[in-house]
Amino acid sequence: MAQSIDDVREEHAVHDHDHDDHDHHDHGGWSLGPLTLALPMLVAFLLNGRIEWFTNQDVRLWATLFVSVCVQALPFLVLGVTISGLIAAFVSPEIVQKIVPKRPALAVPAAGLAGLALPGCECGSVPIAGRLVSAGTPPAAALTFLLAAPAINPVVLVSTAVAFPNNGELVLARFLASFVAAITVGLWWAKRAEGSLLKSKQHDHGDNKGRWERFVDVASRDLVHAGGYLVLGAMAAATLQLIVPRSILTAVADNELYSILMFAALAVLLSICSEADAFVAAGLPQFSLTSRLVFLVVGPVIDLKLIALHTGVFGRRFTMIFAPVTLLVAVASAVLMGRIFL
Template sequence: MPVVTITARAPRITSLHVFCAVLVLAILARPLITEAASAPALRTAATVFVAVCVQALPFLVFGVLLSGVIAAFVSPAALRRMLPAHPGAAVPVAGAAGLVLPGCECASVPVARRLIGQGVPDAAALTFLLAAPAVNPIVLVATAVAFPGEPRMVLARFLGSLATACVMGWLWQRAGRAEWIADRARRGTPRRDGENRWAVLAETARHDLVSAGGFLVLGAVAAAALSVLVPPEWMDALAGQLLLAIVVMAVLAVVLALCSEADAFVAASLSMLPLLPRLVFLVVGPAVDVKLIALQAGTFGRAFAARFAPATFVVAILCACAAGALVL
């Protein structure tokens, strides 16, 4: 009689397990954290950190759930059918599609790759890549909540982000080369017939929540640190030098790499700065940051990222300044 050997599969620790473990440790260590935060500076930092996280978390959760729904139930072919045949006319349509097919920054890169693999013009796919995480209703509502007394910030962010996406699309149409995009990005991704759409939704939402949640915590820590570590006179000096403040906030957006559903609350916490530098922070962040550069290099190739990311950075700053001058 043959002997059947059953091999026990070792439990796999995922990012979700790590995320839950960190939450449990934070709850258990709460008394120690409370005692350590007796200093006024630490209390201020803790208040800023909690305020940013609590305000942004509902929008973050709703955003990743919607991203999961789109990944599971909306095919990239639907956008391809919506686009005009002419690449130049397809660019603004792809930008406007970000309003109805939103997604986070991490999700927009593979969606753009699938669009290119299905024959969508490169310029239109890249426009959608930039527009989807920046002009969708969740981001705009979160911006309105973060800036309750400044409704112009919502319009300025929408105009600046949409202009960035469309300008980069037209710029790629005029100056981009097909060989700058790796061949692997042009190979279509076959759809698995037995794939469970609800499993895709759950996995996409889990992945995006853990990834974006980590960056939200990083942004909240940065906002808390800036509120107590940076002397007020430095911020006053920066506020008085508008050009320098714009450059600093643009670089900060690239380095922090915040999720677009949460970055408005971090920007709102920096109330000592004028609105224009904070608008630049909100327009640049969803368009180009360190995690997006890494994702683009891995998906489309280093040659693409080395050209697309710096150009996007400059265009985003210029479009944000133009939108600010027009609206703010």
């Protein structure tokens, strides 16, 4: 296993280089910066109130949903990139190798438990996981952290308990199902030993910089990078919220299998924050607790906005394998825990 991790890092370094060369083509000088900033603003001001389409109720609702997903995610993203900047500036690969257990059988559960410590939604954990990989953490452990952090942190568990005041067992089932899913995916990744697929696309140029300069540079680079993908995800989520009204739910309430499948699909499409999804699930009492547990376990680990973020930070090839596997494992784990506890 140690061998394969080294391979990853080597591959990573090579990849960095490729990307550097690529970036050099991104010419344009800095004078374009303010211009590209001013132009959309000018267009927006000119459009304001002039075109009837913009006052259309559905367009305004789309705008409300889109902007609110962005505004909600921003503080968590800023927290996430601040931590990822600190990791890049102050945590060397040597330190990581000392802290993180060598054997995946130990490293993966430990990374899962570390997820307990990051209070926030899922948007913040993606840049952190990407940076952990760059800093030399075994990919399997970083992925486990990525999946566990948004699902089992105290804020999410408390909001679940508040949303379901009479179903304490649901909180326990959510915790266990999410934890088991994160560890399963992590161990699967460790076994594949094909770690080269996981390449953090977060780059760090200029090793001769001071630590604080490096911190700000990495943090702001990660912020605009992940932020750009977050905006893509928010657009998709706002659009689907309009296309798939939640009222459609009532159609399949009687069939357990259909409702499980539907809740898994909704969790992916609606992209609701892990701190908020319990309230949405609580508002649908006509469905079984197990099918709603599927919603709570799938949403924090994989949804449209996360797929966009994963693509940005880890690459498309990785996401095409990681997303479906995570979805399947999360559904299976939720159904299993539902059987045991609910």
